Amino acid sequence: MSKTSRxxxxxxxxxxxRNDRFAGDALGGALRANQFMNKKERAYISRLTEGVTEQKIRLDYILNQFSKTKIKKSKPVIRCILRMAAYEIFYMDAVPDEAACNEYVNLTGKRGFRTLKGYVNGVLRSVCRNKAAITYPSMEDGVESYLSVKYSVPEELVGFLLKEYSTDQLEQILQAGEQERGTTIRVNTMQTTTEKFRNILIEKGIKVEKGYYNQTSLIISGYDYIRTVPGFHEGLFTVQDESSxxxxxxxxxxxxxxxLDVCAAPGGKTMYAAEQTGERGHVYARDISEEKVDKIDENLERLxxxxxxTKVWDAAVPDPDMIEKADVVLADLPCSGLGVMARKNDIKYHVTEDMVRELAAIQKTILDVCAVYVKPGGTLIYSTCxxxxxxxxxxxxxFLKAHEEYELESLSDYMPECLKKRAEKGYITLLQGxxxxxxxxxxxLRRRK
Structure with missing residues (x-):
């Protein structure tokens, strides 16, 4: 018997x-396993999974007001059922609250917890009855508590970010996670033009917006699955955010x-660099595992x-064969991912200040290794998300203190008009929201001749 969407x-x-997996990986695997479900069911599964993950702290705050047992201490199945139900009650209108309660009480019994059906029913009915009267932390209760519950971000992470951003700035950044976003793609201009491909998508009923910063970028929505978008298998585009x-x-x-692209997977930067340098140039793309390099190869073949x-190589290990061989080294290094919280909605639950400092040390090591790969007069691009x-x-x-042969060079000539001023100093931080x-x-970073 096939399983229901819930x-x-x-x-x-x-x-x-149970397995400490990222939501995107778990959801992607489930959607591939159920690829023949209709578009509406797949959309429901995606929204509920992503929504519960995104709003986990806020949902627990609500549920804890009506449960004698703290949600984090509940059995995993019950905890997940209560969060799913609360998300549907507060964020999805397709099913009336009472019907949603019944569905989740029945699901509790179906999963072998018949003795807890009364508990689940009691909590959810209380939530429904008091839905409009629930109070949340205010600014007066403390900025960290307020932002944590409102945007479902751990208080520790809120405190860490408040060291660098004002309350208003941080709230603007966190709000980005609440906004609907399309998928940004970059058109393969070696195969077609941006305008021609845009018209192909529009003809197929896909909503298309032009990018903000890159003339070859488009923002698409209203499709079921990226591999079903026209032109995917023909290599007419690749998924790549404009920031990248x-x-x-x-x-x-x-x-x-x-x-030389030292941490290249899944290959978006490599492919764009290959288009830029053309057949007369060459791109060496590396990453740390066979799995990552296979992903790069798959995308290169498609485009x-x-x-x-391509080559499997640990970026922290020097490669004597590449010393002073590269005009450009692209070092988009492993990082905490705080810039993509709006897209990867569970990164925020994994980041701590200790983790950030550990990653910064790894980044320093890799940058030191990369320094010798650049030809005199060449360029090292260091970036993170x-x-x-x-x-x-x-x-x-x-890096500049350790490598006097390098200097920061203005980014203004390479940025769109609206970003030129912020890029003058040789670096720029783009902020979601x-x-x-x-x-x-x-x-x-320019290596002096």
């Missing part, structure tokens, strides 16, 4: 809870340049790019 979501949430594509533009790649060599100074500005300062893209840090 049962599938419950299994996904239990997978995340700006990193490649910041390099100022010229035809015939030799590029029919032949001026790229995070927004804290420890991993960004402080790493650049430490403030800019029209993911949060991202980009710096341009």
């Amino acid at each position: 049962e599938i979501v419950l299994d996904i949430l239990l997978d995340i809870d 594509s700006l990193q490649v533009l910041a390099a100022g790649i010229r035809s015939g340049d030799v590029i 029919e790019l032949h001026n790229v060599s 995070t927004i804290d100074r420890i991993e960004n500005e402080e790493n650049v300062t430490a 403030v800019d029209h893209c993911d949060g991202f840090f980009i710096s341009r």
